[in-house]
Amino acid sequence: MLYRSLLRPLLFKLPPETAHELALHALSHGLGTGLLRRLAGAQTSFAGLRRFGLSFKNPVGVAAGFDKNGLVAPQLAALGFGFVEVGTVTNLPQPGNPRPRLFRLPLDRALVNRQGFNNEGAAALARRLQGSRPDCVLGVNIGKSRAVPIEEATSDYLASFETVRPHADYVTVNVSSPNTPGLRELQRGDLLTELLGALQRRNRELAEKENGRPVPLLVKVAPDLGAGELELIIDAARAAEVAGIIAANTTVSRDGLLTDSQTVAACGEGGLSGAPLRERSTRLVAALRRLTRGALEIVGVGGIFDAEDAWEKICAGAGLVQLYTGFVYSGPGVARRINEGLAALLERHGLRTLDEAVGCRAEEFAPL
Template identity: 60%
Template structure:
């Protein structure tokens, strides 16, 4: 409440990226404060412990990739009640990202457009920073292709990032779906994806031996909401063939349908990925399709336009067993993880389920 009436109006007076940096840096310098002010009041395990691809989550609500790309505020973010954080996307080569401005608000649509282009300090710097400062929740690390690396050499680039973040990650998300790195989405095509995942899983096995782990690192793939059913079917087959632990659906969309924001404003913003409310149904449709294509056998993380517990429920009942939020966090503020968790608990009992796991995919059954 305080956020929407007081803090958000102040932050929204700043250019979007400046507001983001300010919020992130404030969180980074005050992890104990955040924990004391907010964490203590949060019931951490509202659903009991959730087992997903070999990991234990305290709740289903995660922070989506791109919010804390360099892992500077992970401990504070965990104290806000997220059950997992997907940090990154990091790339092997440090890179500045696209020219500013590259982040835009669409308040009447409860949406954002970004063309950040993987601005990050690189996978090595990420791993150094996070080592010894792991958050008190599951940590996913998203890896992407460096801009300077040609598409044909993408596999080696991903492999180098994979190795670097391996020691600090609980799972690794392979991001092949950002619209802001030229050509990246082509890596979602069957043959290319097969080649990439095969190489990563081979290295995964070798690293497990080197690090004396008795299980492979869970590898998930993050998908675009702009794929048709044929493309999704091919991706599912490739993911299953390569023992992928789960799919993250979805990244931002390049579509612009149904927006209230004026056409000339949209034109002035230019290219980029659209997130928030206008993405919600599109991403839920992808989740429902993936759930039916995998007969509910592959864990799905749902993201896209979640602001409330009802939005999260839409994703869970369509087949997501975890969810992630980015744009909702910007609009609703630091209590969103707690509010969505508490609301979800109420919805699950209202719908007559005894556990979250029992409810996953209920609309598909």
């Protein structure tokens, strides 16, 4: 409440990326994890929540892009998130696109961004994570360096993977950002099979050498896919035996917005996130669930602001959920509120565990 009535109006007076940097700065410098934990209040716990071999305190995570350089993962855990996905990082550090590259559409509770993987690089992230592990599951999201041609993408991803792997509980292969030219080509069946296969082979080789276990690999897909494309992605994911699919990244569509078209056009190109993405991403989650019949873990992301939104994704087939835009609009108490609400929804439906709800309504959502 305090966030929406007091803090958000102040932050929204600033350019969006400045507000974001200010929030990261406040989290990393001003506020200790102990204080944040006290401010966030008592956390709902979900006993026995296991996904791809990892234990989660709760199913609500921070989506990639919020903490690209891994500056505030412990603070995000203290705010009640069950997992944090840092990145996208690329093997080569890169500045991203020129500013402005992030825009708010408050009427639609949405954002448009074309940041273009601005990040300090995989090695800088690895160094930082060595010194500060969050008290929750930590994912690292890797993407292709802009300077590397698409034909050499595999070796570029492999280099990032090797750098971040020792610090990650899971690694996400991002092939779906709309802001790196040609990146989404990698979602094509043949290219994706090669990329995921190469990463999984290296993953297993390294684990064997260290007498350890391979890290779970996930692949993050775009919401702008047809049913045929989706089937090829699932084939590639299963061939490489990845642990799961994150659905979805931002959309290039501008359909159904309440904001006037001039304002939308003024934002220019980029990926749209937030409320307008909700239904599209839920339908993708449901389609994935129907096609995989539970063989792959699904992480639902897109337009989650409250417990009802998270519940919809879970009932469609998501074993875990993530949010970015909902965090910007709803503030630092969002994870706690969603988790409380999810526990209440479980009780209301007479269910004992979240697993009983996962995919229970997958058949009800419209096809893609």
